[in-house]
Amino acid sequence: MAKHQTPLLDQLETGPWPSFVSDIKQEAAHRAANPDGVDYQIPVDCPSDLLGVLELSFKDKETHWKHGGIVGVFGYGGGVIGRYCDQPEMFPGVAHFHTVRLAQPSGKYYTADYLRGIMDIWDLRGSGLTNMHGSTGDIVLLGTTTPQLEEIFFDVTHKMNTDLGGSGGNLRTPADCLGQSRCEFACYDTQDLCHTLTNDYQDELHRPAFPYKFKFKFDGCPNGCVASIARSDFSVIGTWKSDIRIDQDRVKAYVAGEFKPGGGSHAGRDWGKFDIVKEVVDRCPTGCMSYDGAKLSIDNANCTRCMHCINTMPAAVKIGEETGASILLGAKAPILDGAQMSSLLVPFVVVEKPYDEIKEVIENIWDWWMEEGKNRERVGETMKRLSFQKLLEVTNIKAMPQHVKEPRSNPYIFFKEEEVPGGFEHDEAAYRQRHMR
Amino acid sequence: MPSEKEQVLEFLTGKTGKSKFYFSDFCKIFPDKKQREVKKVLTELVNEGKLEFWSSGSTTMYGMTGAGKQKAEED
Ligand code: SF4
Ligand code: SF4
Numbered sequence: 001m002a003k004h005q006t007p008l009l010d011q012l013e014t015g016p017w018p019s020f021v022s023d024i025k026q027e028a029a030h031r032a033a034n035p036d037g038v039d040y041q042i043p044v045d046c047p048s049d050l051l052g053v054l055e056l057s058f059k060d061k062e063t064h065w066k067h068g069g070i071v072g073v074f075g076y077g078g079g080v081i082g083r084y085c086d087q088p089e090m091f092p093g094v095a096h097f098h099t100v101r102l103a104q105p106s107g108k109y110y111t112a113d114y115l116r117g118i119m120d121i122w123d124l125r126g127s128g129l130t131n132m133h134g135s136t137g138d139i140v141l142l143g144t145t146t147p148q149l150e151e152i153f154f155d156v157t158h159k160m161n162t163d164l165g166g167s168g169g170n171l172r173t174p175a176d177c178l179g180q181s182r183c184e185f186a187c188y189d190t191q192d193l194c195h196t197l198t199n200d201y202q203d204e205l206h207r208p209a210f211p212y213k214f215k216f217k218f219d220g221c222p223n224g225c226v227a228s229i230a231r232s233d234f235s236v237i238g239t240w241k242s243d244i245r246i247d248q249d250r251v252k253a254y255v256a257g258e259f260k261p262g263g264g265s266h267a268g269r270d271w272g273k274f275d276i277v278k279e280v281v282d283r284c285p286t287g288c289m290s291y292d293g294a295k296l297s298i299d300n301a302n303c304t305r306c307m308h309c310i311n312t313m314p315a316a317v318k319i320g321e322e323t324g325a326s327i328l329l330g331a332k333a334p335i336l337d338g339a340q341m342s343s344l345l346v347p348f349v350v351v352e353k354p355y356d357e358i359k360e361v362i363e364n365i366w367d368w369w370m371e372e373g374k375n376r377e378r379v380g381e382t383m384k385r386l387s388f389q390k391l392l393e394v395t396n397i398k399a400m401p402q403h404v405k406e407p408r409s410n411p412y413i414f415f416k417e418e419e420v421p422g423g424f425e426h427d428e429a430a431y432r433q434r435h436m437r
Numbered sequence: 438m439p440s441e442k443e444q445v446l447e448f449l450t451g452k453t454g455k456s457k458f459y460f461s462d463f464c465k466i467f468p469d470k471k472q473r474e475v476k477k478v479l480t481e482l483v484n485e486g487k488l489e490f491w492s493s494g495s496t497t498m499y500g501m502t503g504a505g506k507q508k509a510e511e512d
Contacts, residue, residue: 067493067494068491068492068493068494069491069492070489070490070491070500072489072490072492074486075483075484076490077483077490077492077497078490078492078497080492081492081494082492082494099494167492167494167495168490168492168493168494168495168496168497169460169495169496169497170497203480207476207479207480207483208460208490208492208497209460209472209475209476209479210460211459211460211461212495212496213495367471367472370472371472375459375461375496376495376496
């Protein structure tokens with residue numbers, strides 16, 4: 001028998017998709033039965049009360065959570081988000097319901113043993129409910145009490161060799177796509193870069209001193225599997241400089257139907273025979289491809305590396321050999337001024353250990369943003385407020401055509417007087433002799 | 438001349454009405470210092486247990502350990 005009646009939540013279970021309500025009910029039943037004899041350190045009916053308070057919020061159309069607090073582990077400024085229920089008498093199981101963020105492994109590779117280890121800790125000391133993964137990428141453990149925090153921290157660091165993730169005004173847990181470990185499109189080793197920067201910037205991750213949050217994300221190629229361009233302040237996206245490699249025999253094999261386009265994806269219905277002109281050449285966003293019936297050609301200077309041809313015919317068309325990454329800055333969600341994608345800052349950087357070139361860009365940006373950024377201002381907003389040109393100055397990057405987003409509408413690169421031969425001064429009288437008013 | 442840590446604590450006790458401060462508020466005590474140096478002072482005070490972090494989840498502030506009304510609710 002459920003502890004609380006939840007008719008509104010029950011309705012959510014009737015849709016076509018798996019429901020989080022069913023998941024929470026399952027955990028509530030599991031904890032009540034306790035088949036493994038766990039010595040639960042927080043109220044057993046925490047998941048039941050979670051359902052109860054959620055039902056009440058649906059009824060009242062108001063949240064019953066209070067947000068924020070001093071909770072955390074000693075010396076860390078992030079990783080734990082305090083949450084309290086404002087109806088603790090009605091729902092004692094969720095009077096405290098703090099979130100713990102753990103840094104996920106690069107590329108999100110787990111062993112079953114590791115996941116069991118995390119769950120053993122979390123069943124004992126938390127609600128047993130998780131969110132795999134939060135938007136930043138963290139392993140999110142949902143719901144525990146203040147006295148359990150140091151215990152959880154001790155256990156995850158000592159038994160699982162796992163650290164807390166980021167929250168608050170600091171570097172958030174960096175996230176990456178699985179990159180070269182499995183993907184032939186990867187233009188650099190995303191996992192190594194992500195792991196290295198996570199270790200190198202521990203202080204920025206755990207001891208907040210930024211105006212607001214700051215996220216790194218690493219995509220191995222423009223397919224953007226971790227959506228760095230939309231979801232990180234500092235987006236590193238793999239790219240290449242040299243020509244796309246084409247195997248003309250295999251192009252013919254695609255045309256002849258020997259290879260399935262798109263690696264066999266979208267096979268749920270019959271799209272007819274593969275048409276290279278319609279499906280690849282005509283879909284190239286810059287129109288830089290052509291196919292004469294026998295040979296596929298690419299005008300590489302006009303390719304924007306959108307990945308479409310490569311995704312469609314991966315066996316025949318491959319990324320260029322000279323690979324690296326582009327760095328973009330300033331994506332954010334729509335709290336102020338609407339959502340914003342990152343803007344291109346460094347068109348091409350070779351991604352090589354020990355990544356000093358990338359770190360230099362990062363640190364110059366941080367120094368500037370910490371000095372000039374307002375409280376609760378993302379770096380993308382600082383960039384907009386103080387101009388992209390200012391950002392170029394503080395990062396010692398020269399303006400180049402790739403920085404111009406919309407030529408002739410608002411090219412936001414301006415010349416300064418000292419950069420112009422002869423300056424801005426001109427002889428008005430002499431000018432007027434040549435040009436009448 | 439009081440030490441840097443004393444200056445921070447003085448600032449925190451002198452102010453009335455507020456118990457939590459942004460990092461940038463502390464930078465104003467030391468206008469000639471780089472942020473990284475200010476951060477070192479604060480980190481030491483946190484490690485000594487004199488300051489503590491307060492976080493809403495999205496922003497972080499610093500306050501004297503035990504100050505503010507939040508503390509009472511958490512005990
Ligand atoms: S972003 Fe590119 S390299 Fe990374 S997994 Fe996706 S397709 Fe592969
Ligand atoms: S990657 Fe995109 S832009 Fe480049 S040739 Fe292929 S389809 Fe065209």
